[in-house]
Amino acid sequence: MAKELVIGIDVGGQSTKLGVVNAEGEIIAQTVISSLQDELIDYINELTKSIKGLIAETAEVGKVKGIGIGAPNGNYYKGTVEYAPNLRWSYDNDGKPTVIELAALVKSFTGLPVTITNDANAAAMGEMAYGVARGMKNFIMITLGTGVGSGIVINGEVVYGHDGFAGELGHTIAIRDGRQCNCGLKGCLETYCSAMGVKRTAEKLLSNNPDRQSPLRAIEMGKISSKDVYEAASQGDELAIEVFKTTGQILGRSLADFVKFSAPEAIVLFGGLARAKKFFHEEMVAAMEENQLQIWKGRIKILYSSLKDSDAAILGASALAW
């Protein structure tokens, strides 16, 4: 009998990663396509052809029985991607992001059942099945990427809420009346503790402190990236290190409040920014403990994803398809 396989798909703003996963959780074939198409039909065309290519490539190993997709603003209940500002092909004729029936489209052109969840939920499922959260029933996944996403697991299940959109912790207010966020609100956690937030904190520190030296001054204002800040910190630049310390402090305060909601066993950090942990971990933990209720002080594990970013999302999305 042929082995059963599934396809996990990680839809990102820049690229879409696809992997064929076996029952042991191994990615036995994978590919990547661009997500930058302006037309929905072009994206779907490329996506379904890649899926068919992977199916053909692994036909001797086994039979693909379903597809799981992790996507920004993905809705598990409805199979949709809704109002995702970072996905170009999701914009309507008036230039606004709209509702895309992604599951129905992919199913129409592949004939396979398709399940969708948001990208952070998919990452949480990946960690629960194959990563540092293996065996855990209660944890919160925080994805620190271009933005801040979250996947909340309670009693072993991802929380979707009444409408499928639960877990928007990146848009809880970290600083009241703080930085303007793309979502329209001010002071969202995402405006401080994401790659974009690191960039903004660095630029603010540089402009507020004209006398402080930093290799970051060699870069044109507005063009500093979080990677530049990371590299400066790695070279010992105190201003860059301070950027990460501030980031850690703001994140730690918010994490303390998240714990008060669901009393998780652990918080799992994931994504590009998590790689800078040596620069922010200590301040983050200190701020979290300082803002924690007595019953949880010193008791909530902080874990960092052990999976490669793309693998966690592919594996998590694939877990949906089983």
Place this chain on the structure above:
Amino acid sequence: MAKELVIGIDVGGQSTKLGVVNAEGEIIAQTVISSLQDELIDYINELTKSIKGLIAETAEVGKVKGIGIGAPNGNYYKGTVEYAPNLRWSYDNDGKPTVIELAALVKSFTGLPVTITNDANAAAMGEMAYGVARGMKNFIMITLGTGVGSGIVINGEVVYGHDGFAGELGHTIAIRDGRQCNCGLKGCLETYCSAMGVKRTAEKLLSNNPDRQSPLRAIEMGKISSKDVYEAASQGDELAIEVFKTTGQILGRSLADFVKFSAPEAIVLFGGLARAKKFFHEEMVAAMEENQLQIWKGRIKILYSSLKDSDAAILGASALAW
């Protein structure tokens, strides 16, 4: 065959209410005892005698098969009440609140199975079974009493978390570095949006605005109660009305963030302060909407408990025992 009955017990700081509940959710007999005993043995003695009295009183109707208790800091997993500052008999010899094995004690002296949860969770279960949240799978109960408690329901289940203490939303930070809370933190929601918070806001407004007239000035500073503020507001006192508006605004902001966690169908407000809704509802909703993500604007129901306070807690606790 005799009908099956259960006993629901609502442990409060001042009094403990007990009710015998039938399968239809009717309280067929009830009594109340003081919670103000200093000695644990005195409290347990009175409690178990009241339980036995109720069992005898309803013996002709049916047989009591179990006991459910809602108590501050009650832990569902462990059957304990842990470090509850408002329960005098829970203090140890050094004058600090400690861990009380309440379920085991009540079971020892009654011979009946005993289940415990915290008081806000019990109220949430009461609303779900018999109140405004009937049939709802996802809602957040906020109890606005002396303090602020919360019970979170996801997929039809009360969230207990890894350790049984989930749902401490009263101690999420509403205002960073704000008012000192009994819990040791600063700026907890509870320090603003509880009976105690209303008192503090009123006293602050009075002392910051010596020129503003208010009937509350007739009361000695430090002795103003939330009830006094409510009565002044009912008489049209603008300062008292402003107290409630401020309270509503702070509460609304926090509610917006709670929605971002679990995407509930509704938020249910309960407790003494909820009775002042006509003075704070509008500002609360406005602040919640202003701080809400687009996907939830205008979509989250705000409901007020329709059960009598003591009934909801007794009924909720009884639901545990079935």
